[in-house]
Amino acid sequence: MSLPFITSAPGKVIIFGEHSAVYNEPAVAASVSSLRTYLLVSQHEDPEAVELDFPDIQFKHKWSHSEFGCVLKGEANSRALERARTNTRELSQYLIESLENLHSDLKKSLFYHAAFSFSYLYVCLCPEVKGVRFSVRSTLPIGAGLGSSASISVALALAMNRLSGAITSDRELSVQDKKLVEEWSFVGEKCIHGTPSGIDNAVATHGNAVLFKREMDGTTNFEFVEDFPQIPMLLTYTKIPRSTKTLVSNVRELVSKHPNIVKPIFVAMGQLATRGAEILDSLTETNYHELLELVRVNHGLLVGLGVSHPGLEAVRSLSDSLEIGSTKLTGAGGGGCALTILRKDAKQSALKQFKDRLENEHGYALYETQLGGIGCSILPSEAISDQDFERIRILFTEDFDNKHLDQVLLPGKCTLPWII
Numbered sequence: 001m002s003l004p005f006i007t008s009a010p011g012k013v014i015i016f017g018e019h020s021a022v023y024n025e026p027a028v029a030a031s032v033s034s035l036r037t038y039l040l041v042s043q044h045e046d047p048e049a050v051e052l053d054f055p056d057i058q059f060k061h062k063w064s065h066s067e068f069g070c071v072l073k074g075e076a077n078s079r080a081l082e083r084a085r086t087n088t089r090e091l092s093q094y095l096i097e098s099l100e101n102l103h104s105d106l107k108k109s110l111f112y113h114a115a116f117s118f119s120y121l122y123v124c125l126c127p128e129v130k131g132v133r134f135s136v137r138s139t140l141p142i143g144a145g146l147g148s149s150a151s152i153s154v155a156l157a158l159a160m161n162r163l164s165g166a167i168t169s170d171r172e173l174s175v176q177d178k179k180l181v182e183e184w185s186f187v188g189e190k191c192i193h194g195t196p197s198g199i200d201n202a203v204a205t206h207g208n209a210v211l212f213k214r215e216m217d218g219t220t221n222f223e224f225v226e227d228f229p230q231i232p233m234l235l236t237y238t239k240i241p242r243s244t245k246t247l248v249s250n251v252r253e254l255v256s257k258h259p260n261i262v263k264p265i266f267v268a269m270g271q272l273a274t275r276g277a278e279i280l281d282s283l284t285e286t287n288y289h290e291l292l293e294l295v296r297v298n299h300g301l302l303v304g305l306g307v308s309h310p311g312l313e314a315v316r317s318l319s320d321s322l323e324i325g326s327t328k329l330t331g332a333g334g335g336g337c338a339l340t341i342l343r344k345d346a347k348q349s350a351l352k353q354f355k356d357r358l359e360n361e362h363g364y365a366l367y368e369t370q371l372g373g374i375g376c377s378i379l380p381s382e383a384i385s386d387q388d389f390e391r392i393r394i395l396f397t398e399d400f401d402n403k404h405l406d407q408v409l410l411p412g413k414c415t416l417p418w419i420i
């Protein structure tokens, strides 16, 4: 496999059905193609090194390839690895324990899940690869409910399947390629937050917008919402940190305490998502009002699950009082992002007041971004000149702000010939 090459995957916005998606209810999500994770895979100066650089979270770690011997060598390990490679529906307990030893120095840190997810995919997909550096940069806020965990899992899964030779095309990513990326990025999501539904990594893989459902038997069904309408919306990033893993496990506790109360909430959310997908598939002036209603009801149900936050309620109540539209939390909640679908008759003065107050009184960041667009993509080494590589390498090593990354790398906007 010739180096360097780059993979990329978008973030996402869940429009209807977060949390209930984990309990096999349908959910609707759309990619946010302009907010992405980028992974540069390049030659390492040390031929034995496997290095992981995450400048966005100030994390860098270099392993010597021999350190993975505790997972790769020996009969028992080979059998466990074979099982982990063939059965991706649940994580291999054996691998989890072996990798925990390898990462014992990181166990308590924020970086543990990212390093664990990387190593699990590495030992399963391309364990013989060494003398390589994996550098990750995101224009996507991390831990914000926009699917950064899924986006990095997709970028890693695509890169490692490329390194192993499982994905070779230099023209386009086939349906089979994307199925492989979706399957292994789901493993990456599980390493980061335990019991994902799979909607985040499915959207980050395929792009566009999907009505997604994970069946009881673990298989996934999804239909693309073709020609996803560009609905006027605002994304508010509260910058309130939270962990999807914690929020999802809190909901799990609630449903085990009150199954007869919480399960009907999940069913209602699933109904909401199905109706929402129908409306988005054939949006009209009349059913647009119903879309706003579904957003309002979905948020109320999420509040009932205990996954909102006073900082999110500030956004929701301001959008209500200014009558600009309907707001719901998006992603796991607990902070992170809120999605406001705007009324067609929202007054410009009210919109300006909404943005000014959230930015100046709360310190929130607002994104006016399009939904849908390009999913995972790869820039093969043949498409990267030495001059391009030098410019790109600096983007991954120096502290550049997001717009520099987008100018050079954003698929569909930059001049580089990304394969999608």
Ligand SMILES: Nc1ncnc2c1ncn2[C@@H]1O[C@H](COP(=O)(O)OP(=O)(O)O)[C@@H](O)[C@H]1O
Residues within 6 Å of the ligand: 037, 054, 056, 057, 110, 111, 113, 114, 136, 137, 138, 141, 142, 143, 144, 145, 146, 147, 148, 149, 150, 152, 192, 193, 242, 243, 244, 245, 331, 332, 336
């Ligand atoms: N660019 C990145 N660099 C390193 N780790 C990342 C990056 N993006 C995501 N992660 C991992 O994903 C975790 C956030 O995932 P999660 O809590 O599901 O939030 P969300 O998916 O909403 O962003 C981070 O704590 C980190 O482990």
Ligand SMILES: C[C@@](O)(CCOP(=O)(O)O)CC(=O)O
Residues within 6 Å of the ligand: 014, 017, 018, 019, 020, 021, 022, 144, 145, 146, 147, 148, 149, 195, 196, 197, 198, 199, 200, 244, 248, 330, 331, 332, 333
């Ligand atoms: C809460 C959930 O429905 C979405 C999590 O989204 P995020 O990691 O907060 O971006 C979990 C899932 O579906 O995997």
Ligand SMILES: [Mg+2]
Residues within 6 Å of the ligand: 147, 148, 149, 150, 193, 200, 244
């Ligand atoms: Mg996540």
